Amino acid sequence: MVAPAPRWCTPVVALLPLLLGAVTALLPAATLHVRQHRLQLHAIGSAQPLLRQRHALGMSTTAAPAPAQLSAGENFNYWRAWWPVAIAEDLQPDVPERVELLGEALVLWRDSNKQWRAAVDRCPHRMAPLSEGIIHPKTGNLMCTYHGWEFDGDGTCTNIPQATTDAAAASRRACAQSVPVQIATGLVWVWPDTSPEGLAESKIKRPAIVADMDLPDYNGYWYVRDQPYSYDVLIENLGDPAHLPFAHHGVISNRKSGAPLGITMEPPSALFGPDAKNLHANGGYLSKPFAFMPALRDTPNMVMGFEPPTLFYYKSTYTGDMLQDVVRRLPLPPPFKALGRFMVGRDTKKNPDKPLHLYFVGYSIPTMPGKSRLILRNCRNFLTFLGKKSRAADHIRQHLVLDGDNALLHYEEREYDRLGVKDRLESSLYLPTDADTPVRAWRQWYQKNKIQWACGVEDRGGDKEAVPPREVLLERYHAHTKHCSACRAALAATRKKRKLSLGAAAVLLAIAAALPGGTRASVAAAAMAVAAAGASYRQQQHEREFHYVEYIHAMRDV
Incomplete structure (x- = not known):
């Protein structure tokens, strides 16, 4: 286990997004030639009921x-x-x-x-x-x-x-x-x-797990959230790294880093059999290595893959020299660059031959027509001592990432359904760049493999229902908090702190009123009452983060 960073390393924690760029982004990626947990592809019969x-x-x-x-x-x-x-x-x-x-x-x-x-x-x-x-x-x-x-x-x-x-x-x-x-x-x-x-x-098939993430040197937490749009729109979005600098500006990327992405796909023959390049030889689609991180534009070290019906993953592979090159290219003052190089060297010199990987793993679950559930985890096996936070704090940050998508994707799907273009997206939408390649790959696969819903469930379009308010699209409590043990506990603790602070403010204010006016004691009591009231207000604002926070793209930093 890596020891906590020394106190003098603290300033670098704030620079983690710059130090690693997309390392802390939502969409890390996947490499080729992974051979773990191969599954034999079995013939599939017609859909069966429970x-x-x-x-x-x-x-x-x-x-x-x-x-x-x-x-x-x-x-x-x-x-x-x-x-x-x-x-x-x-x-x-x-x-x-x-x-x-x-x-x-x-x-x-x-x-x-x-x-x-x-x-x-x-x-x-x-x-x-x-x-x-x-x-x-x-x-x-x-x-x-x-x-x-x-x-x-x-x-x-x-x-x-x-x-x-x-x-x-x-x-x-x-x-x-x-x-x-x-x-x-x-x-x-x-x-x-x-x-x-x-x-x-x-009894023959196995869940599509990513075995590396169970190793003790990987960090990260599982996160779940129910989404106000369909399974197919969710996977379409997961396979679209080009939206990160814009939809998630100021959260995990920024608009200035938007650039062409040269994404091409492996042939179908690379997805099955003992020499398959994806994780489980289970079909779907897989990209060839491409460069995503701004500081490594000339180094294609990331792949993305979809394995039906639920797994979408990105995997990035690094070496110590690559991370040193990232630090060298960052626009940082020389002292911070030196500190960054030291920290990278400190973490990689113990085992210089160790493969360094960063994963994004997302499982997409079709719950009901027009709704889905996303279970995801971001993790890496290097520099794990940087940016450590509690599971609840990690989830609040993840909320902010998904809030940047939720309204966009819900309204997008309503237009898809209203115009009836889901079965002919390539002819209905304009997808001219290599960055659109994963979207085309997904839609081609899904058009041949539509969901079979339970008996009596109609795959209705989103335009048949009233447009929900933003408070519903960005709602967090029912979509996540009540399902998460860490966030339930954090919410209960926050409520308790708010009530205690408010009670303390009331008591201190009463003491200040009872003391002779203008005395040091009365002034001190009044000041402490104001501080306690401020603490109660901050806890109230923190409590909102477990329920609903408005997200308006136009009000993000430009």
């Missing part, structure tokens, strides 16, 4: 209504894939959690063996949401709070309080629809297809 399971009693499965069938030219089955739906450390072990995937609501809970379980969020009795239920403190079973029916981790009904015999609970119709679930790289993954064929395939 099924009721009765493993404990050995009964056969019964199919639920099927999602829309694949149309001509489509070949990816979204139901036969592992999807991350939550961050494991953020789930409350004694409270069921509702998540959404492909238009279907699911419930997550932890049983008495401390194993996470998942099921369709629907009681077989009267279809009440099981996520409104409770976890039995002794059995770990999930209890529906409508009539008290209980279900174990396999979906078996273990108790019907109103029944006079065990026959009612023994019926397959009493079962909840359980879903395969596992924990990998700190995330909760579910497999929505529970047909016999789907279950067999779930």
Whole structure:
């Protein structure tokens, strides 16, 4: 573990965005020739529904209504894939959690063996949401709070309080629809297809994790946020590094760094088989190395890749000499350049042959039509002692990044849907530069592999609903805070500090009023009352960061 930086290094922390440029940006990238965690590509059948399971009693499965069938030219089955739906450390072990995937609501809970379980969020009795239920403190079973029916981790009904015999609970119709679930790289993954064929395939396939991030020398935190636009628009945006200097000006980049990006794609043959250049040989698309960082325009060290259906990643590869070159090119006074070179040398000389990587990993989840969930992490295995902050503080900064996109992308999608151009974007939009190459690659893939939503879920366009106010598009509490253990705790602490400061201000003001006017004691009490009131106001402003903060591009620094 790297020791904390000496006190004299503190000024450089503020220069981290300059020191690394895109190192702290939202979109780091991915290299070629990665061979970790190869997955054998399996033949994919037609889309299957979630099924009721009765493993404990050995009964056969019964199919639920099927999602829309694949149309001509489509070949990816979204139901036969592992999807991350939550961050494991953020789930409350004694409270069921509702998540959404492909238009279907699911419930997550932890049983008495401390194993996470998942099921369709629907009681077989009267279809009440099981996520409104409770976890039995002794059995770990999930209890529906409508009539008290209980279900174990396999979906078996273990108790019907109103029944006079065990026959009612023994019926397959009493079962909840359980879903395969596992924990990998700190995330909760579910497999929505529970047909016999789907279950067999779930035991062969593995979640699309990035194994490097589990190594102890990588930093960074997982972050989740529900987005007010569709899965396809989310991935389109993740694969668009050209928007960073403009949409995120003053946050992770600046408008002056906007420049041509020479992005080209690897051929499809490079995405499958034992010699595949992407992470899991699972298709999708992958860029060739390109230069993104302003100080390394002549050094293509970044790649981006999409692996269906959920993983989008960037990976940048550095050497100690490359980082020294970054410092040399930065417009810094000589003393700060010398300090930067020293810090880079200090961090890299211990193991000069160690590969230095910086990742952005984003998982895109289609929750409902017009909505999506993003789970992401930025991390690196060098200079990890710089810019360290708490998880809650890191999330507030990440909010600011996504706030720069949310209104833009929601309104963009409304125009896509209003004009009906999603199926013919290349002919409807003007995409003349190499920087648009990833957008074209995504739309070409998605046009052949449309989502199969759950039965009865209509893929309606955004123009059929009223335009939401900005307070909804940029809302943070329901989109993130209530799902995040770190931010829930930070919000509670902030509220407590605000109330204590306000109470202290009131007491000090009363003391100042009771003392003889003009005395040092009364003046001191009044001054402390003002300071306490100011502290309360600052905590109130900090509290807003967990709920909603307006973001207007025109008011950012020009």
